[in-house]
Amino acid sequence: MAGSFERFFSPGKGNGLRATRDCAVSELLTCTEPFVYTTCRRRNRAASVCDNCLRRSAKLQRCSQCKFARYCNSLCQKKAWKDHKRECLCLKSISPNVPTDSVRLVAKIIFKLLEQPDCTSGELYSINDLQSHFKDLNEDMEQGLGHLAATLEQYLKREIPDSSKLPPGFQTLEYFCKLTCNSFTISDGEMQDVGVGLYPSMSLLNHSCDPNCVIVFEGTRLHLRTVKEIPQGQELTISYIDVKMPSHMRQLQCQRQYCFTCDCDRCASKDKDEDMLAGGEEASREMERSLTTLEEMRSQNNLMEALTLCKKLINCSQLPNKNIQQLKALDFAMDLCINLEMWEEALQFALRTLEPYSLYYLNYHPVRAVQLMKVGKLQLHLGMFPEAMTTLKQAFEIMKVTHGRDHGLTQDLMELLGECEMRVKAT
Numbered sequence: 329m330a331g332s333f334e335r336f337f338s339p340g341k342g343n344g345l346r347a348t349r350d351c352a353v354s355e356l357l358t359c360t361e362p363f364v365y366t367t368c369r370r371r372n373r374a375a376s377v378c379d380n381c382l383r384r385s386a387k388l389q390r391c392s393q394c395k396f397a398r399y400c401n402s403l404c405q406k407k408a409w410k411d412h413k414r415e416c417l418c419l420k421s422i423s424p425n426v427p428t429d430s431v432r433l434v435a436k437i438i439f440k441l442l443e444q445p446d447c448t449s450g451e452l453y454s455i456n457d458l459q460s461h462f463k464d465l466n467e468d469m470e471q472g473l474g475h476l477a478a479t480l481e482q483y484l485k486r487e488i489p490d491s492s493k494l495p496p497g498f499q500t501l502e503y504f505c506k507l508t509c510n511s512f513t514i515s516d517g518e519m520q521d522v523g524v525g526l527y528p529s530m531s532l533l534n535h536s537c538d539p540n541c542v543i544v545f546e547g548t549r550l551h552l553r554t555v556k557e558i559p560q561g562q563e564l565t566i567s568y569i570d571v572k573m574p575s576h577m578r579q580l581q582c583q584r585q586y587c588f589t590c591d592c593d594r595c596a597s598k599d600k601d602e603d604m605l606a607g608g609e610e611a612s613r614e615m616e617r618s619l620t621t622l623e624e625m626r627s628q629n630n631l632m633e634a635l636t637l638c639k640k641l642i643n644c645s646q647l648p649n650k651n652i653q654q655l656k657a658l659d660f661a662m663d664l665c666i667n668l669e670m671w672e673e674a675l676q677f678a679l680r681t682l683e684p685y686s687l688y689y690l691n692y693h694p695v696r697a698v699q700l701m702k703v704g705k706l707q708l709h710l711g712m713f714p715e716a717m718t719t720l721k722q723a724f725e726i727m728k729v730t731h732g733r734d735h736g737l738t739q740d741l742m743e744l745l746g747e748c749e750m751r752v753k754a755t
């Protein structure tokens with residue numbers, strides 16, 4: 329792995345990574361493929377993602393054997409076959425049932441370990457080293473995991489009839505725990521979740537709510553990039569969670585999912601907590617509950633109905649745009665409008681999110697770049713060329729740092745900018 333960082337012992341945190349030289353803003357520190365990965369079928373509403381390259385496509389071909397895995401084309405299918413071969417037999421054996429994402433992922437780890445037990449070459453950390461926090465589990469969690477382990481056993485029966493055929497020393501429950509605190513959600517250009525994968529060396533990165541690095545993906549490839557200047561010897565950090573939450577919620581999620589307490593400056597000073605809950609806690613909670621109802625409506629494809637209710641909630645709540653639940657509602661309304669091709673209304677909702685986004689997503693943040701790009705696209709579509717130009721340029725300023733100029737999304741953005749420039753000149 330690249331020589332810009334090394335593993336070290338981070339006081340109070342255990343393992344970590346630190347810079348071995350001074351790093352500038354916007355450097356690509358490493359680019360790495362996952363040890364294993366899978367699409368996230370259960371969590372994904374529109375599960376039209378290729379099982380090999382994780383790219384979205386309207387037309388995917390099913391594997392003729394298991395009828396579960398789906399690919400862009402025969403090339404993707406061919407590339408995936410080595411990793412899919414044994415899984416395919418298992419999928420077929422339990423059909424029409426399907427495994428959960430985590431069951432499928434643990435099975436993939438098992439097959440991979442059986443095939444190449446020594447997978448540590450070139451890595452700073454191996455799959456065996458990953459922490460599981462297994463001992464911190466409470467009874468409920470253990471019961472839940474026991475259930476998953478039983479499902480996995482059923483799923484694997486065709487290929488692994490008994491535990492003697494597992495990799496030496498393999499502890500199923502421990503691996504489910506490892507997934508909880510070590511897997512990376514793989515997102516596409518639009519920051520939509522498309523998959524989940526393990527990148528063992530990247531698990532050494534510790535968390536901060538105001539990190540000096542970000543992770544973005546291109547297909548299955550993970551890019552670790554700097555968003556601040558990092559002097560030699562300083563620890564590299566990323567954010568494990570969405571920072572658009574008040575500090576006590578962030579603390580809770582860090583504790584529950586990753587078993588640590590965040591002691592970053594933003595948490596210590598409760599930075600922006602008041603803004604996030606502005607307008608009152610009761611009204612916020614009510615909006616939060618309503619958002620669940622809206623999610624249900626959307627999942628049942630009642631888009632118009634959901635939009636009507638969402639607009640009503642936004643107008644009646646009296647919450648400011650910066651209130652995080654109101655902000656979620658605005659985002660939700662924007663997405664619905666885009667799906668319903670109501671561009672003007674989509675733009676109105678999107679514009680209201682920009683200021684709060686810049687308030688919460690500090691520094692260079694990929695989420696902000698993507699949001700600005702969405703707004704710019706809407707403006708372009710509506711023929712508002714000078715406005716689109718300004719917004720897309722703002723998006724570019726962030727994206728060239730968070731994604732880099734070579735990233736596919738930045739390339740798309742540059743194309744939009746070019747188109748916009750032409751239109752401005754023509755008018």
Ligand SMILES: [Zn+2]
Pocket residue numbers: 378379380381382383399400401404
């Ligand atoms: Zn593909």
Ligand SMILES: [Zn+2]
Pocket residue numbers: 391392393394395396397412415416417419
């Ligand atoms: Zn198959």
Ligand SMILES: [Zn+2]
Pocket residue numbers: 536537538578590591592593594595596
């Ligand atoms: Zn924090």
